[in-house]
Amino acid sequence: MDAVAAPLSAPPAPRGVIRRLQSRQGREDPFPLFEEIRQVGPVVSLGRHALLVTGYKECAHILSDRIWQVPDQQWRTARGVHTDGSSIGVMATLPRLNPPVHSRLRHLLAAPFTQRALTLMLPTVRDLVHHHLDTLEAELRQHGRAEFMSTVARALPVAVMCAILGLPAKDMPLIAHYSIQTAPLTEPFATPAQITAADEAAGQFHAYIMALMTAPGPHPGDGLLTRWRTETHPARDTTSNGDLAANVVFLLGAGVETTSSLFATALTALERHPRQAAWLTTNPQAWPQAVEELMRWDPSVHNAVRFPAQDTVLAGIEVPAGTLVHALIAAANRDPEHFPAPHDLDFHRPPKRSLAFGAGPHYCLGAPLARLNALELLPELLRRFPTLRTDGPAVRAAGINLRTVITLPVSHRPSQPTIPHP
Structure with missing residues (x-):
């Protein structure tokens, strides 16, 4: 019988890789840095008590297997990590809770994201898409350029979430502001000032x-806010108004920032891949697969944090219980062992599930809504604005978790000849 190999220690991550990921160049294009990490191994150490994981198989396992949990309040308390100030409410939200509390709360929040609910929401989303594209058209006509994020990319998901939750339409600019300002609370390497x-x-x-x-x-x-006040639900009876409010804040922030970054990614990707864009105009039935490929290619969430509840082994590497592990979703989505030619944006790519919305118990609650928004906006954007182009670089927020885009100026430019096949 062959001897079982003893678990190994993880090799160290490339020097200064987190600092370089947080730099302006790293935020704009982190993928060369992900490849630099991958060359060291699918699992590398980040200091003494944390790991970085780039392999698709390993990341999928971390996100799906019940042994892996999110760093909740119990984990933080055991390590002397205390949350002060308003962000303590973050610990009561879905991304910071483990089953069974997570399961009960997720069931309470899930109603707006069922297939039936989204079917009923479709006319509203469609109307909002046309309204915001009309606004974009007016801005371009009046000024020759427009700010894509505030006009469409962030404004549309804010409007959709306000409609779902029953929030006042007059407060949409305030909600958009809050969604940007609270994003650093999801970042593991945010500065004290942030x-x-x-x-x-x-x-x-x-x-x-x-x-x-x-x-x-x-x-x-x-x-949703009205239904919480008027309808009975087992999880509602055990969830305080404060915790519910914290989760509304989470739903708004996460839903807005992830969807808005998807829209910004799609616009810039189609501009840089004109043959793909031209092919989509003549093959609109391919949009669902195109959206999946866009999210694989540059997902809205690049990193998910977990820890093992007991000692385990990952890719032959010993991982003690409680070790903080960063599952680099964006790197996993470009793992050449899972996706051939992973750096190519290919709308003909055979369907193969990416980790853009995560996996397992914490699979993105709003994934169906994000897909609905994208499938309503992007084809209409390309149809109505075939010559829309970026008119300057995107300004991105600091961080390695979210792909938050603050501003993205756009204008019309003459289209270039393209070959209508990818």
């Missing part, structure tokens, strides 16, 4: 939602 500013915004955002949830008198409409 956390302080995000804490303040989170406190204001939370207070705004709490005021809506606890306002006296009847709540008009049939949004």
Whole structure:
């Protein structure tokens, strides 16, 4: 009988890789750095107590297997990591909870994202798409250029989420502002100054939602906030208004920032791949696969953090219980052992599940809504604005988790001759 190989220690990550990922160049194009990590191995050490994982198989296992958990309050307390200020509410949200509490709360929040609910939402989403593209057209006509994020990419998912939750339409600019300002709370390497500013915004955002949830008198409409006040649900009876408000903040922030970055990625990707864009105009039935490929190629979430609840082995590497592990989703989505020619944007790529929306218990709750938004906006954007191009670089927020785009100027440019096949 062959001897079982003893687990190995993880080789060290390339020097300064986190600092380089957070640099302006790293935020714009992190994929060469992911490849640099992959050359060392699918699992590498980041200091003494953390790992970086780039392999698709390993990341899928981390996200799916129940032994791997999210760093919740219990994990933080055991290691003397305390959350101060408003961000303590973040610990009561879905991304920071493990089963069974996570399962009960997820069931409570899931109603707007079922297939039936999204079918009912489709006319509203379609109307909002046309409204925001009309706004973009007016801006381009009046000024010759427009700001894509505030006009369409962020404004549309804010409007959709407000419709789902039953939030006042007049507050959409405020909600868009909060969604950007609170994003650093999801970043594992945010600076103290970034956390302080995000804490303040989170406190204001939370207070705004709490005021809506606890306002006296009847709540008009049939949004999620109204249903929470009027309908019974087992998980609602055990969930405080404060925790519910924290999860509304999470749904808004996560839903808006991930969808808006998908729209920005799609616009820039189609500009840089004109043959693919031309092919889509004559093959609109390919849009669902195109959206999946866009999300694989540059997902809205690049990193997910987990720890093993017990000692384990990953790719032959010993991982003690409690070790913080960064599953680099964006790197896994370009693992050549799982996706041939992974750096190519290929709308003909045979369907193969990526990790763009995660996997396992924490699979993105809003994934069906994100797909619906993309399938309604992107074909219409390409149809109505075939010569729309970026008019300057995108300004991205700091961080390695979210692909948040702050601004992206656009204008019309003459189209270039293309070959209508990828």
